[in-house]
Every structure is written in structure tokens, then in C-alpha cells.
Amino acid sequence: MRPAAGKTATLFKDTPLALDGGAMLSPVTVGYETYGTLNGARSNAILICHALTGDQYVASDHPITGKPGWWERIVGPGKLIDTDRYFVICSNVLGSCLGTTGPWEENPATGKPWGTDFPVITIRDMVRVQAALLDHLNVESLMAVIGGSMGGMQVLEWIATYPDRLHAAVMLATAARHTAQNIAFHEVGRQAIMADPNWQDGRYYDTGARPEKGLAVARMTAHITYLSEDALTAKFGRNLQGREAVSFGFDADFQVESYLRHQGSTFVDRFDANSYLYVTRALDYLDIAGRHGGRLSDAFKGASHVRCCVISFTSDWLYPTIENKRIVHALNAAGVPVSFAEIEAAHGHDSFLLDVPEMDHMLKGFIAAAARTRGLTGGTGA
Amino acid sequence: MTIRKDLQLIADLVPANARVLDVGCGDGELLDYLVNERGIDGRGIELSQKGVNECVSRGLFVVQGDADNDLEEYPDQSFDLVILSRTLQAVHRPREVLLDLLRIGRQAIVTIPNFAQWKVRADLLFRGRMPVTKSMPQTWYNTDNIHFCTILDLFDLAESEGLKVRSFVPHMRNGRRLDMGPKLANLMAEQALFLLEK
Numbered sequence: 001m002r003p004a005a006g007k008t009a010t011l012f013k014d015t016p017l018a019l020d021g022g023a024m025l026s027p028v029t030v031g032y033e034t035y036g037t038l039n040g041a042r043s044n045a046i047l048i049c050h051a052l053t054g055d056q057y058v059a060s061d062h063p064i065t066g067k068p069g070w071w072e073r074i075v076g077p078g079k080l081i082d083t084d085r086y087f088v089i090c091s092n093v094l095g096s097c098l099g100t101t102g103p104w105e106e107n108p109a110t111g112k113p114w115g116t117d118f119p120v121i122t123i124r125d126m127v128r129v130q131a132a133l134l135d136h137l138n139v140e141s142l143m144a145v146i147g148g149s150m151g152g153m154q155v156l157e158w159i160a161t162y163p164d165r166l167h168a169a170v171m172l173a174t175a176a177r178h179t180a181q182n183i184a185f186h187e188v189g190r191q192a193i194m195a196d197p198n199w200q201d202g203r204y205y206d207t208g209a210r211p212e213k214g215l216a217v218a219r220m221t222a223h224i225t226y227l228s229e230d231a232l233t234a235k236f237g238r239n240l241q242g243r244e245a246v247s248f249g250f251d252a253d254f255q256v257e258s259y260l261r262h263q264g265s266t267f268v269d270r271f272d273a274n275s276y277l278y279v280t281r282a283l284d285y286l287d288i289a290g291r292h293g294g295r296l297s298d299a300f301k302g303a304s305h306v307r308c309c310v311i312s313f314t315s316d317w318l319y320p321t322i323e324n325k326r327i328v329h330a331l332n333a334a335g336v337p338v339s340f341a342e343i344e345a346a347h348g349h350d351s352f353l354l355d356v357p358e359m360d361h362m363l364k365g366f367i368a369a370a371a372r373t374r375g376l377t378g379g380t381g382a
Numbered sequence: 383m384t385i386r387k388d389l390q391l392i393a394d395l396v397p398a399n400a401r402v403l404d405v406g407c408g409d410g411e412l413l414d415y416l417v418n419e420r421g422i423d424g425r426g427i428e429l430s431q432k433g434v435n436e437c438v439s440r441g442l443f444v445v446q447g448d449a450d451n452d453l454e455e456y457p458d459q460s461f462d463l464v465i466l467s468r469t470l471q472a473v474h475r476p477r478e479v480l481l482d483l484l485r486i487g488r489q490a491i492v493t494i495p496n497f498a499q500w501k502v503r504a505d506l507l508f509r510g511r512m513p514v515t516k517s518m519p520q521t522w523y524n525t526d527n528i529h530f531c532t533i534l535d536l537f538d539l540a541e542s543e544g545l546k547v548r549s550f551v552p553h554m555r556n557g558r559r560l561d562m563g564p565k566l567a568n569l570m571a572e573q574a575l576f577l578l579e580k
Contacts, residue, residue, distance in 0.1 A: 307443075309438070325455075328445055329455050332425075332445070332455075332456065332460075333457055333460075337425070337443040338443060338445065339434070339437070339438050339442075339443050339444050339445065340444075340445040340446055340447075341431060341434045341435075341446040342446055343431065344431070358431050358435065361435040361439075362434065362435050362438050364439070365435055365436075365438040365439025365440075365441075366438050366439075368439060368441075369438065369439065369440070369441030372441060373441065
């Protein structure tokens, strides 16, 4: 399998990880990155949770693509999440494919890749692995846990499952459950992968041919949901790609088509098709209220000390404001202190990854107040 | 820490240890004072992104929203006191908002600009134009205020809805209290504060 560039930890060696689906996993390997230094009081740790196809390289170059970290704009020395002040941790989620146990990794029982024998996992399972990683890093409690999209779902599971280990929590463009529309889009992606003849019921690892076409189509579909109609229109309109007139054929006549094809083809270089099946499935199963008799606020009963911040974006139709507000109401009803804003942004769901000054202002103010109330003094090295 | 005089009038009526919701909390001046000077458990609702950001950087907890649309999402009796400062005249359904305040909170503090103050009356009487005063500085076509009322009007509404006026503080824009009853205050006061209870 592809080794993770960076740090790895092997967890659950003695006590297996009991998954929501009933299966046991042992051991579990986690690929992760850290930035900055844990202070003497071990009070300055921030866990950042990545989105669906994200990874642990939040603030350092991606080992495969060579591109800068996915939130390097926000995380780094002197930046909004200042790694001179905070100890930032980001790990590759369970089921993914950059150093953490998943379908691409070796099944200890067979010595071969798990493929679809890998047990189905949930967002809460991912969070259990993160909690064990914190134990491994000797971090008992977090100053903050922060995440957008699927990362925000992990934050919710943190609040529901390990509130005592949290001081503050930030959720961006997320939801506490997957809607029928969310599941529908994911199912299209999964079916595209499974329809690729190279997929072979998930046993493609030793054939040398991977279901790249299916995975690329899955990525293309998903990518549309990350943008907005306005963003697509502004960027591409009906502009033609490298030609004066339409070809009356099925080449990528339009710029938007070649853009999507490019998104799909570069994605297959850095992501595994089976991992895509498992991680999207974990999102579909998310229904935190469902575990609590339909009352989301019951999930947050133990978290009245956790300072929360929820941010949604006006043009996000994947996890729209109403889903984010559901979280806010539930936190409020559970007596959890929460701030919320719907921020004006044109770029759809992906806005949380982009340069949105109003988001930065709110994050900055929230993190500063969280540090203050955590007893962290200003300046570097605090 | 000193705050705007009219906000101080409100703060003076907030009991220790109360759970307070400030609806339309702006940049959080009052909330900051209540939370950080008085140790009150306070939350806010504010429409503007600028206000929300300001509040969050003060370490306050504020949800973006407005009185017309977001109060119904708060559970019954989830606060001891709900504050609506100089906002009632700007909401679409003032009666429903007022009742919502007293559903969410045991008590409500409502402050209003007084449309019956003599300067306002004189403007309308002698100039024949919609008044523009220091308390109500916008012209009729761009004002946020859509449901003006007077001190006596609010007394009437409270009575018709069976609400009790526990405190009534007529005052000027600078926070100077006017020691007079509702009828005279209706003529003299620029603003008034009502502490209401069901």
C-alpha cells in the first residue's frame, strides 16, 4: 500500500476498536500531521478535522500532488490559527487512504488489502480513532476542535461523544444528518465506481487496473455540489474550450466540461475508489438526532461548557443554512453556548476552504476568546 | 466599564444571576457589560454580520437572526429575561414579537422611541412632514422603523394582552430619566423603557 508521508501511529493494538456497525478492528493505523508545540500545561492543542476527500496535510505540502495544505491560508505560523501559539493536529480519517486503516490497507487476517471486506464505518468511528490518537499524543483535552463539511460532522460527534475533552468547537458548512438529497448524490458517485469494470467487486488492488473512470465520474458529480450555479456561471458561463464553435459531438466543448474532467482525472491520483465508497457511506449514515429519539439537543446534554461556533454560507446548497441552524437550535436547547452566522459568499459549499474575510473575522474573534477563557496568554509560545 | 446611558437603565433592572437574551444586541455593548462586569449568563441575537463579529470577538455568544423570524426557535421559558432595545418599532409583527419575548423569558425589557413626544408632534403639526429627530434620524422612505408607537400605545397593548408593566422608565436619548407618569411622559419623553411580565 502507499505509505503515508509523515507521521503514523498504530492504535488499538491491545483493545480493539469497536465500530458502530458491530465489527472490531485491531490494530488501527493513523496517518497524521502536527504543527507547533504542545505547551507545558498541554492546553493549547487544536484538532482540525478534514472534509470528505481531504487529508492530514492541512498546512503542509501534499506528498502526491505537491500542492500546499488544504487550509494553509488559515493554519500556520502567525496565521489565523497560529502554529506559533497552538499545537495543531490533523489526522487522516478512518476508512480513508493516506496512512489510516481503510479498504486499501492490509487485512491482518488475510495479508491482502481489505477491499470491500473492510467493515462499514461511521463518523463516530472516525472520532473514536481521533480520540485514541490524542491519547497517544498525550493530549487529554483540546482547546478547540474545528472542521468544515464532513469535518464539521466529526466536530458534532466530538461534542456528543467526548464533551469533557473539549473547551471549544467550530463547525463550518455542515449538518447533523444526511438528507435524502445528500444520500442521492453520494449514491450516484458510488454507482459510478461500482459500474466501472475495473472495480471488480472492490478487488482491483492486485490487477494493476483501478476503477479510475468510475471514481472520476463520482468526483465530477460531487464537485458540482461543492460549487454554486453563480460560481459556475461566473467562472465558465457557456464559454467554449479551445475552439471557436461547438463540435456537434461529445468532446469537451465547454470550459465547464473540461474543468470537471480535469477535477476527476487529478482526483484519481490521490484517492482510492473503495475509500470513496466507505467514507461517503459514513456520511450517509450520519443522523445524530436519530440516535436520540429524534431530539438532536439530547446529544449535546453533556456539553454545556463547550464554547461553540457554527458558520454557514449563503450559496451552500449541499449543507445549507437550515441544516446548520438545526445544530444551533439544538445546542441552544441543550444550554450549550453557541454563536452562529450565515456568511455571504458566492462560491457554494466550498466557501469554507476559500478566502472569505467575514469568516476569518468571526473565526479569529472566536478563537481569541476561546484562548482567553482557556487561560492562554497572548503572544507566541504561550 | 461605562456603557451608553440608556443601556445602563436596562442593565440596572437586570437581576444578578439572571439568564438573559438580548434581541438585536448590535455590537454587544450591553451584553458585554452584563456578562463581563456583572457575571450574567447572557446570549444575543443580531442581524448584522458586523455586529455578530464584534460580539464574537468580545467573547460573547450571538446567533445571527432577527426578532421577526428567529424568536420562535427558542424554547418556552428558556431565559429569565429577554431584552428588546429600540427594535419593536422595526419589526413586522410587533404584537407577536412581544408575546414571543414573554414566552421565551419570564420577564421582558422593551424600550421604544416615543412617537408622541412633543417635538415629533410639532414636526408633523407645523411642518406637515414625517418627523426626523435625533431619536429617529431616518427619513420616511429609508427608515427601518415600520410600526411606530407611543408610550400610551404600548401601555394599551400590554393591557389588552394581559401583560403587567412592572417598571416604566421614561427617559431622554442621553439616558436622563424623567420622573413623571405615563400621560405626561407621553408628551415629554424621547424614549421609554418597559419591564413586562405575563
